[in-house]
Structures are given as C-alpha cells and as structure tokens.
Amino acid sequence: MSEKVIVKNIIKIFGSKPKLALKKLQAGWSKEKILKHTGQTVGVNNISFSVTEGEFFVIMGLSGSGKSTLIRCLNLLTKPTSGEIIVDGENIVKYDKNQLRNFRQKKVAMVFQNFGLLTHRTVLANVEYGLEIRNVDKEERRKIAQAALESVGLKGWENKMPNELSGGMQQRVGLARALANDPDILLMDEPFSALDPLIRREMQLELLEIQSKLKKTIIFITHDINEAFRLGDRVVVMKDGEIVQQGTPEEILNHPSDGYIEDFVKSIDRTKVIQVKHIMQKPNALISLKDGVRMAIREMQENSISSVFVVDKNRVLEGIVTIDDCVEAVKNNHFSLKELLRHDYYQAHEDDYIENLLENATKSKYPIVVLDDDQRLLGIIVRTSILSGLLPNNNVNL
Amino acid sequence: MNTFPEFFQIDLGIYIEAFVNWLTLHFQGFFNILTTIIKWIVFNIQNIIGIIPWFLWILLIFLCGWKIKNWKSGLSYSLMIFLIGLLGLWNEMIFTLSIVITAVILSIIIGIPIGIYMSYHPRLETWIHPLLDGMQTMPSFVYLIPAMIFFGLGTVPAVFATIIYSTPPCIRLTNLAIKRVPKEMREAAYSFGSSRWQVLTKVELPQAMPTIMAGINQTTMMAMSMVVVSSMIGAKGLGENVLIAINRSDIAMGFNSGISIVFLAIIIDRMTQMISQKYDNI
Numbered sequence: 001m002s003e004k005v006i007v008k009n010i011i012k013i014f015g016s017k018p019k020l021a022l023k024k025l026q027a028g029w030s031k032e033k034i035l036k037h038t039g040q041t042v043g044v045n046n047i048s049f050s051v052t053e054g055e056f057f058v059i060m061g062l063s064g065s066g067k068s069t070l071i072r073c074l075n076l077l078t079k080p081t082s083g084e085i086i087v088d089g090e091n092i093v094k095y096d097k098n099q100l101r102n103f104r105q106k107k108v109a110m111v112f113q114n115f116g117l118l119t120h121r122t123v124l125a126n127v128e129y130g131l132e133i134r135n136v137d138k139e140e141r142r143k144i145a146q147a148a149l150e151s152v153g154l155k156g157w158e159n160k161m162p163n164e165l166s167g168g169m170q171q172r173v174g175l176a177r178a179l180a181n182d183p184d185i186l187l188m189d190e191p192f193s194a195l196d197p198l199i200r201r202e203m204q205l206e207l208l209e210i211q212s213k214l215k216k217t218i219i220f221i222t223h224d225i226n227e228a229f230r231l232g233d234r235v236v237v238m239k240d241g242e243i244v245q246q247g248t249p250e251e252i253l254n255h256p257s258d259g260y261i262e263d264f265v266k267s268i269d270r271t272k273v274i275q276v277k278h279i280m281q282k283p284n285a286l287i288s289l290k291d292g293v294r295m296a297i298r299e300m301q302e303n304s305i306s307s308v309f310v311v312d313k314n315r316v317l318e319g320i321v322t323i324d325d326c327v328e329a330v331k332n333n334h335f336s337l338k339e340l341l342r343h344d345y346y347q348a349h350e351d352d353y354i355e356n357l358l359e360n361a362t363k364s365k366y367p368i369v370v371l372d373d374d375q376r377l378l379g380i381i382v383r384t385s386i387l388s389g390l391l392p393n394n395n396v397n398l
Numbered sequence: 399m400n401t402f403p404e405f406f407q408i409d410l411g412i413y414i415e416a417f418v419n420w421l422t423l424h425f426q427g428f429f430n431i432l433t434t435i436i437k438w439i440v441f442n443i444q445n446i447i448g449i450i451p452w453f454l455w456i457l458l459i460f461l462c463g464w465k466i467k468n469w470k471s472g473l474s475y476s477l478m479i480f481l482i483g484l485l486g487l488w489n490e491m492i493f494t495l496s497i498v499i500t501a502v503i504l505s506i507i508i509g510i511p512i513g514i515y516m517s518y519h520p521r522l523e524t525w526i527h528p529l530l531d532g533m534q535t536m537p538s539f540v541y542l543i544p545a546m547i548f549f550g551l552g553t554v555p556a557v558f559a560t561i562i563y564s565t566p567p568c569i570r571l572t573n574l575a576i577k578r579v580p581k582e583m584r585e586a587a588y589s590f591g592s593s594r595w596q597v598l599t600k601v602e603l604p605q606a607m608p609t610i611m612a613g614i615n616q617t618t619m620m621a622m623s624m625v626v627v628s629s630m631i632g633a634k635g636l637g638e639n640v641l642i643a644i645n646r647s648d649i650a651m652g653f654n655s656g657i658s659i660v661f662l663a664i665i666i667d668r669m670t671q672m673i674s675q676k677y678d679n680i
C-alpha cells in the first residue's frame with residue numbers, strides 16, 4: 001500500500017512572532033518558557049507520521065493537546081509554521097492560492113465537531129455546496145447530493161432546514177456533504193463528540209460500514225480512547241502538542257510506552273474494544289453424531305470437560321451433549337447421540353464485542369459457541385477467557 | 399466670572415471651512431457629475447412612483463401589508479396613505495418618498511461594502527467606529543452647510559445630507575452581522591475550496607441578511623427624519639410644508655404635514671421591519 005499522507009516535522013506556533021518562537025524552540029526552549037518570554041503558544045510541536053491509502057487513522061488526545069491544530073494543518077485551514085505535508089507526493093504547504101483551492105475541492109473534505117452546516121440552506125443545498133463551488137452543473141450535483149444523502153440514511157429529508165434535524169442527523173448531513181465531494185481523504189475533527197452516546201455508537205458503526213465500502217483514507221480525531229480503539233487501524237496519542245505513542249490499538253493496549261498512555265489505557269472499557277475473535281479458542285474436543293455415546297464420554301473424560309459440541313463433517317453445529325446425559329444413556333443402553341442433543345447454548349458472531357456477551361456468559365451452563373454465517377463452528381468461549389481478556393495487563397491479540 | 403484665556407482659543411472650524419473650500423474649488427467637476435447622477439435617480443424614482451395612480455397605490459399598500467402581516471395591517475396602512483391624500487399632500491408625499499428612496503438606495507450601496515470591508519480589517523474599525531458615532535450625533539443641520547456649498551440648493555444637497563446622516567447604521571450593522579457569522583461555518587466553506595468571493599456571497603451575506611435588513615430599516619428611518627431638516631435647503635416635499643407652517647405659525651398646516659410624515663414613516667418602518675423578520679426565520 002502506498003503512503004497517502006506524509007507529515008514531516010510539523011510545528012505550529014500561534015501568535016504574532018512565530019518565527020522568533022520557532023528559533024527559541026529549535027534552540028531547545030520549553031513551550032512554557034516560550035509562552036512566558038515571547039507570548040507565543042506552541043500548538044503543535046514537531047509532529048511526524050504517515051498515513052497509508054485506505055487507512056483509518058485516529059489521532060487521540062486530551063483537550064488542548066493540539067489535535068485540531070494538527071488536523072487543520074492537513075487542509076491548511078491552519079498554516080504550519082514549519083514542516084512539510086506531503087499528499088500524493090506533493091508538499092501542500094507550498095501550494096499557492098489556486099493550487100490550494102483545487103486541493104481542497106478535489107482531495108480532502110472535512111467534517112466538523114459542531115457540524116458547520118449552513119443554516120440558511122436546505123439539507124440538500126448543504127450537501128451540494130462542495131459541488132456548487134466547483135461549478136458542477138445543477139442536475140448532476142443534485143443527483144450526487146441525493147445519492148450521498150441516501151448513503152447516510154437521510155433520504156426524504158432533502159428539503160428540511162438543518163436546524164429542524166437532530167444532532168445525529170445534522171452530522172449525517174455533514175458527512176454526506178463531505179462524501180458528495182468524493183474526496184480521497186476525509187478529515188474528521190471530533191465528529192461525534194457532540195452526540196449522545198447511543199447515537200454516537202450508531203454513527204461509528206455506520207462510518208465503519210461506509211469506510212468498508214468506499215475505502216477512503218480517514219483521519220479521525222477523538223478524545224475518547226474507546227472510540228479511537230474501536231475505529232482506528234492505527235492510533236496516534238498526543239499530549240501537549242507532541243506525539244506520545246503511535247501504533248495499532250493492539251500495540252498501544254499491550255505495550256503502553258509510558259505512564260501517561262498506561263493511565264489512558266486503564267480508562268478504556270475493554271469490553272467495548274475486545275471482540276469475540278480475540279478471545280475465542282479452538283475447542284479441545286469435538287465429536288460427530290456417528291461417533292456415538294461411548295466415544296463422547298471418552299472425549300470428555302480425556303479433556304476433563306463436562307460437555308462437548310457435536311458437529312457434522314462440515315463443522316456445522318448440531319448441538320451439545322453433556323457427560324451426565326451420556327452416562328445416563330449408557331446405563332439405559334441407549335447409544336445414539338441424536339436423542340441426547342441439547343440446544344440451550346448461547347451463540348455469538350466473531351465480530352461481536354464481548355460487552356454484548358457478558359450477560360449470556362454468566363447465565364450459560366456451557367461455553368458460548370462462535371458460529372459463522374453458515375452455522376459452522378469457529379471456536380468457543382469459556383467464561384474464564386472472557387475474564388482474562390478483560391484484565392488490563394493481559395495481552396490480547398486484537 | 400472666570401473666562402478661558404483668549405489667547406488660548408483656536409478656531410477648528412476655519413480649517414474645515416478651508417478644506418471644504420478647497421474641495422469645491424478642485425472637485426467641481428466631480429460634484430457636477432454627482433449632481434447629475436443623483437438628479438437622474440431622484441427624477442426617475444419620482445416618475446416611477448408618480449406613474450402609478452393613487453388608487454393603485456392604496457391597493458398596493460393594502461396588499462403588501464396583508465402579505466407580510468395580515469389584512470388588518472394592510473387596511474390600516476392603506477387608510478393612512480389615503481388620509482395623506484385627503485389632506486391634499488399626495489404630491490408632497492411623492493417628492494419626499496423619492497428623496498428618501500434615493501438616499502436609502504445610495505446609503506445601501508455605500509454602506510454595505512464599507513461594512514463588509516471593515517469586518518475584514520478589524521484595525522480599520524478602531525477609527526471608523528468613532529467616525530460613525532460622530533456622524534450620527536452631529537446635529538443633522540450641520541451637514542446642510544457643506545451639502546449646500548458642494549451642490550447648491552434643492553433636491554441634490556438634500557439627498558447628499560440625508561445619505562451622510564443615514565448611512566452609519568447600515569455600515570455598523572453590516573459589519574456586526576458579518577463578524578457574527580459562526581467561525582465553523584466560514585471554515586467549512588473554505589475547507590471545500592471556496593474563494594473569498596464565494597464565502598462572502600454564499601455564506602456570509604445570506605447569514606448576515608437579517609441583521610443587514612435591520613440596518614436598512616434604521617437607515618430608512620433616519621432618512622425619513624432628515625426630510626424636514628433637508629427642506630431647509632430647498633428640498634420639496636412634506637418637510638417644505640412643515641417649514642412653511644413654522645414660518646407662518648400655521649398650526650393647522652403644521653399638523654397636516656406633520657401627521658403625514660408620521661404616517662409615511664410608520665408604513666415604511668413596518669414594511670422594512672417585516673421584511674427583516676422574514677429573513678430572520680432562516
């Protein structure tokens with residue numbers, strides 16, 4: 001995969017004398033010292049990273065850590081004081097006015113925290129905005145905008161005004177407006193922070209779905225570690241304008257680089273990040289119907305388990321038998337497994353989050369089965385593996 | 399009594415006078431062109447207003463009032479304008495109206511761009527603001543003097559003085575409105591690659607419209623209030639009648655023309671106000 005965006009040593013200093021502050025910064029002054037002596041604020045200090053094409057790249061950090069400053073550098077709403085931003089091999093910081101407009105019209109689109117919708121325009125006219133300023137003709141932009149609205153589930157709302165919509169719907173309009181432009185790169189500055197948790201969840205899922213279809217390069221900002229780990233292929237953690245750690249959610253979760261990240265990771269609700277596929281295991285024993293009761297008993301004894309799953313030759317699940325039933329059957333000279341099959345187990349999908357499993361896990365007498373769409377058995381989850389998956393210091397292969 | 403020492407006194411006015419004289423001397427051609435333009439506008443507006451027969455006017459006013467509020471307001475406005483006719487002041491009203499409309503149009507043409515420009519250049523604001531304050535608090539009579547010197551007597555200096563007096567609210571509210579456009583909205587527009595002009599016409603002006611309309615309403619009202627004053631330099635219209643009534647101590651005549659001005663002002667005020675409220679609903 002190719003590098004879509006390369007950010008090299010970006011520094012942004014706010015104030016009237018940025019060059020002076022830059023010199024001091026390069027001379028090794030701390031940001032506090034610079035602020036005190038020159039009155040200049042270092043918003044972002046020497047940041048480098050790269051994003052590959054089609055990647056979901058998340059920038060995370062607490063309030064004031066410079067996330068917005070950084071993402072705004074990527075479409076030059078904020079011009080970096082020094083450093084390079086290479087997009088498709090071109091340094092966009094060097095762009096003149098027309099190149100910049102062209103870049104913004106074609107390559108990037110931004111979704112804003114407070115939506116940034118034009119309240120004097122209808123929903124449809126908002127979504128058309130990007131196309132309108134590119135002089136796309138009326139018919140065509142209407143068609144594109146309508147399709148974009150449909151893709152975010154807002155068909156039928158075209159002629160409403162933005163403030164007639166709920167927050168979640170307004171942000172869908174914001175997203176549709178960005179998508180209508182068909183940019184390579186989507187910049188999203190805390191797009192879901194203003195939404196309530198339930199809506200936020202829904203929007204996250206939808207965004208992932210849209211991403212799996214459209215394969216945009218997404219640079220996404222959040223201060224919520226759960227959101228970051230749930231969405232991001234890779235995550236950058238920022239603090240005071242600098243990068244503290246970058247890596248996949250797994251790397252960060254398992255190897256926090258310092259105490260700051262550790263604290264962050266502790267606050268994560270692991271049930272919302274860890275999926276079934278991360279903790280499921282291959283069953284030690286499996287039997288098929290033709291194996292018979294005796295074989296079933298032997299398998300269970302050898303593996304010291306009290307129940308075993310029964311599958312056919314394609315691993316399609318048929319049911320579960322327990323050791324007690326089998327022993328009872330042998331006593332009564334019944335040797336067919338078929339009558340002993342039970343079906344009161346719980347099942348899960350490998351992409352489920354274990355948050356949704358917890359309740360069933362406590363109720364279930366048997367391990368939870370993980371099935372694919374054709375009812376084939378992929379693995380099982382025993383209660384202890386859920387618990388150990390939740391322990392913060394336990395490495396999980398996310 | 400203690401008096402201020404005489405040798406300390408200066409006369410600021412003479413410098414202004416010298417400046418005005420200098421202007422008249424060197425910019426005569428310019429003022430002539432202005433005179434022609436203003437005369438032309440007033441003349442045409444007067445013709446347009448005058449070509450519509452009086453009963454149609456009454457009907458129009460009724461319909462407008464009905465459309466923007468309800469039939470009762472429509473009825474009361476048309477009654478007011480009918481009464482002006484009954485008082486024998488119809489022609490005077492048309493003169494007054496054409497001066498006011500000309501002044502307002504020119505005030506808008508001058509005021510809105512200045513207001514926009516100011517909002518893009520905050521430093522400019524620090525000295526334009528006091529200037530605007532001054533223009534509004536200066537007794538309006540004072541403007542008559544340079545207006546008269548530049549343009550002589552009649553309609554044109556009246557329009558000129560009215561413009562100076564009534565432009566400030568238009569500038570002020572345009573400036574305020576543009577500055578109040580939410581930052582994120584403007585940034586969203588820029589982030590899609592809008593040019594400055596596109597941001598202005600597609601985002602800032604539509605967003606600012608309700609406030610700008612309020613400014614235009616104020617401008618119109620101030621222009622109305624200048625009507626009486628400007629009649630002192632020979633502008634025809636309702637103000638002229640007031641002036642004559644004052645000179646003759648003619649209470650009846652003074653009342654007739656006074657009440658006509660009030661009616662006209664009410665109608666214009668309500669109509670422009672309601673237009674601005676219409677915009678507010680977006």
Ligand SMILES: Nc1ncnc2c1ncn2[C@@H]1O[C@H](COP(=O)(O)OP(=O)(O)OP(=O)(O)O)[C@@H](O)[C@H]1O
Nearest residue numbers: 014041042043062063064065066067068069070223
């Ligand atoms: N236009 C500006 N002028 C001066 N200082 C600024 C400006 N924008 C941001 N800063 C400063 O830069 C630092 C980083 O701000 P930034 O908005 O990037 O943080 P953030 O991580 O996005 O925070 P939040 O989560 O609150 O949005 C802050 O100290 C802020 O005060």
Ligand SMILES: [Mg+2]
Nearest residue numbers: 067068069189
């Ligand atoms: Mg921010």
